[in-house]
Amino acid sequence: MFENEQRTELGTLGEFGLIQHIASHFKPKRSDTVAGIGDDAAVIQSENRLVLLCTDHMLEGVHFDLSFHPLKHLGYKAVVSCVSDICAMNGKPGQILVNLGTSNRFSLEAIEELYAGIQLACERYGVDLVGGDTSASQRGLMINVTCYGSAKTETITYRKGAKPNDLLVVTGDVGGAYMGLQILEREKKVFLEHPEMQPDLERFDYIVGRQLKPEARVDVIAQLEELKIVPTSMIDVSDGIASELHQLGAHGKVGFNVYENKLPIDPQTVDIALEFGLNPSIAALNGGEDYELLFTVDQGHFDLIKNLPDMTIIGHATEEIGKYNLITATGNSFEIKAQGWEHFKHLSE
Numbered sequence: 001m002f003e004n005e006q007r008t009e010l011g012t013l014g015e016f017g018l019i020q021h022i023a024s025h026f027k028p029k030r031s032d033t034v035a036g037i038g039d040d041a042a043v044i045q046s047e048n049r050l051v052l053l054c055t056d057h058m059l060e061g062v063h064f065d066l067s068f069h070p071l072k073h074l075g076y077k078a079v080v081s082c083v084s085d086i087c088a089m090n091g092k093p094g095q096i097l098v099n100l101g102t103s104n105r106f107s108l109e110a111i112e113e114l115y116a117g118i119q120l121a122c123e124r125y126g127v128d129l130v131g132g133d134t135s136a137s138q139r140g141l142m143i144n145v146t147c148y149g150s151a152k153t154e155t156i157t158y159r160k161g162a163k164p165n166d167l168l169v170v171t172g173d174v175g176g177a178y179m180g181l182q183i184l185e186r187e188k189k190v191f192l193e194h195p196e197m198q199p200d201l202e203r204f205d206y207i208v209g210r211q212l213k214p215e216a217r218v219d220v221i222a223q224l225e226e227l228k229i230v231p232t233s234m235i236d237v238s239d240g241i242a243s244e245l246h247q248l249g250a251h252g253k254v255g256f257n258v259y260e261n262k263l264p265i266d267p268q269t270v271d272i273a274l275e276f277g278l279n280p281s282i283a284a285l286n287g288g289e290d291y292e293l294l295f296t297v298d299q300g301h302f303d304l305i306k307n308l309p310d311m312t313i314i315g316h317a318t319e320e321i322g323k324y325n326l327i328t329a330t331g332n333s334f335e336i337k338a339q340g341w342e343h344f345k346h347l348s349e
């Protein structure tokens, strides 16, 4: 199967390259596997409906820092990130399984806090926790959530499917979760150097909330259904718009033009980005974990979408396969690079 003769550093592949490498050796063979590796969730035919299956894990020290991620929020967020992948297929979540790797550093009360967050998310998204697995972990806490959901054959939406001239739409606002993380990391550093100083996070409430307590856009999925709009392609924003755009482009064999002045950025995100010496558009394009939905729709839906407060048309698909341009207010064009694919490259630096 894998017949590499020499050692290959993961950093040379990147996360996306690694997944593609694995996927190339696991082409689905069963007739009921409708879609395997490569989308936000796998799709399985079950009688006359489509079952969705996805999984996400969070590792201490990689995805979260317990000095500023409260356990309850962490439990909630672990469920959100998985439910969000079901939404990205235009599907509805049903049940979850939770795998936990923990050490005796944690008390029962701490684990109860984590599960209080999971329970809150179960109630919010109408999902049942139906199982999981628990094991000892020698290094840090690990939470893995698997979500089982469903979609209709007529409305299921994949990462592929965008056509040239389709409108590119993003929900909510972007870049906030990333700037929230920058604030939390900065305040942690200040606290470690000056423990007598209490962090004042009130000024940053919105973006810190975006980082600590994101929501999956089940409301948007319901709204699209009500409006009878079926996106031509869709993905959720976990790695940042830039990275997700490359996914929609690669799967749909299109390019995209994005208009900088259309990017929906909350004023608090703008203020804090500037305070950090960052261009707010860069934060909006490359910041991850917003769990908004990025999708394309046929131009014919323009009138329906343009006035919806929670959806913003930020650009359109083009025929220029693999070209992702950011058009500024003055008409200049810059290439949008996908930083979210570089996880392993950062780790190996």
Ligand code: ADP
Pocket: 019, 022, 036, 037, 038, 039, 040, 041, 042, 055, 056, 085, 238, 239
């Ligand atoms: P998302 O950001 O939506 O969670 P990912 O980029 O993590 O998506 O994954 C993309 C696709 O690759 C998904 O179909 C996922 O199931 C698959 N995938 C990710 N990691 C692995 C792995 N280690 N083995 C097999 N499939 C994987």
Ligand code: MG
Pocket: 040, 084, 085, 088, 235, 236, 237, 238
């Ligand atoms: Mg996803």
